[in-house]
Amino acid sequence: MTGAPIRTGLTLGLALVLAIVVGVCAGHDWATPADLMRAVAGDQALRSRLLVEWRIPRVLAAALVGALLGLGGVVFQGVFRNPLAEPYLLGSAGGAALGATVALLVPLAMPQSILLPLLAFAGAWGATVLVIGISRVSGAVDAAGMLLAGVAVAAILGALRSFLMLALSDETVSLQIVLSWVLGGVQTPTWPVLGLLTLISAGCLGLTLLLAGRLDVLGLGETMAVAFGLNVTRFIAVAVLAGSVVVAAAVAFGGLVAFVGLAAPHIARWMVGPLHRPLLPASALVGAIIVTLADAIARAALPPAEIPLGLVTAVAGGPFFIMLLARRLRT
């Protein structure tokens, strides 16, 4: 390949570093880059310790959640060959959130740390399979039909989740936890948890890169994909499973964050083109930058309160979606 994707990669990497620095400095109590240097160098002052133990892990977690959303978006758009596909819109993220809500509110016989990601994955996968099934049965396999099926499924799952929240929350399980999650928000992780999230994200990148070549072939359309030797039915099933793993990871750590999975692949496609091998890492970087900055805004805009991250991305991403939709309807 040419050097262009590598140059774009370096540019995006640099932009992400800058975004992370801005993210760490931002907050209701703004830090300067000098404060940051001092804190990282091992300063024991309370302010420096807070930066290292609270703000830096939070910002890095936001970046990783964004990267996961960027990867998930590429997989979903690739599988459904639909540039408007997105985990949030197709009900997949909603399914993950329902699974997570069950894990948080329903007393079950397993520890929550295992149950939550497991149910989040089951929810993401189940919702996606349901949407595919509905659009197949109703014959609405085009982009718009599938989105409508996704919107309907997302609405049903949202209602179920709200019902569970109302019916099952009491003083012991706070509605606040679930609610902050539904609205999207990265919890501040401890450093070991952040390490785990890093491993999961790297694994998701590797997993989705394994699908890259076949996503390209699938993009030729089902007939040509079969003619070029792809077992389309089996591949879609595998790719939906992989996409659900990515979405479940993103939702488990970041809640319901809208539109990043839609916007990041588009922005990345403008930069590196539609081939999936360069697109996946590029979209992960773009997603990381978007969520890092959105999370900074969420923490710094209305001090001392924190705006839910999902609200920030929805306000910024909604118009982006409308623009894409309008452009698509015109052509």
Added chain:
Amino acid sequence: MTSLVADRLVLKRGGATLLDDLSLSLGATGSVAIIGPNGAGKSTLLKVLAGIERPLSGTVRVGDRDLAALSSASRARAIGFLPQYFDPHWDLTVQELVRLGAERSDHLTVDAVDKVIDTFELDGLGRRRWSTLSGGERARVLLAAVLVVDPPVLLADEPAASLDIRHRLDVIETLTRRGIDRLSVVVVHDLDLAFRFFERVIMMDQGRIVADAPAAALIDDPRLDAVFKVRFERLETSDGPVLRAVKVADSAGLG
């Protein structure tokens, strides 16, 4: 060298019989045109022969092997398929499309990609994106992507139908030339192209093969008029007869 033999293919969909107990034997070389009115089952037959659709019953043998038993990858290497419509979802470049075609084969050199790009005169277009190509350029790119692995069997579904006449002739000539040492089967709507360029013509109607003969023998056959429900005037030219269709007021007299 790979022959293609279909035995008693049946395919039904939504109550309609698309292939009705159809058998067909194609040798390892030759250029074959499939003609027939709309809905005759031509595209369906081609897709079944290519392994893209499965028949309800019946078998297709590729060489000495059962098509259904072949892996997707070896089927894709043995049989090239050119669809009637091709509209990729992502706006790939010419080079990327040809390379995706080449990735069907695991032992293909970079040379093969360069060679096919050269053969189809795509040198200047390598970095151009699909959306910026003209119809004729698109046809050449698609041919290049399908033929880059040089499959012994090529099945083409009217790939030239929407092109202007010069590009149409280009594509048809490319397809028939492959019939010299390989098998090239093409669904053709333009009957004159079918009779002028192909060695063998297969005429389909209602999911069955009505006639299967050398082109020169079939052009005078009255079944041609019956299947297409018109009366053909055979106009003699220095290049053989040319067909002109005349509408018949009432088709009752045409068996």
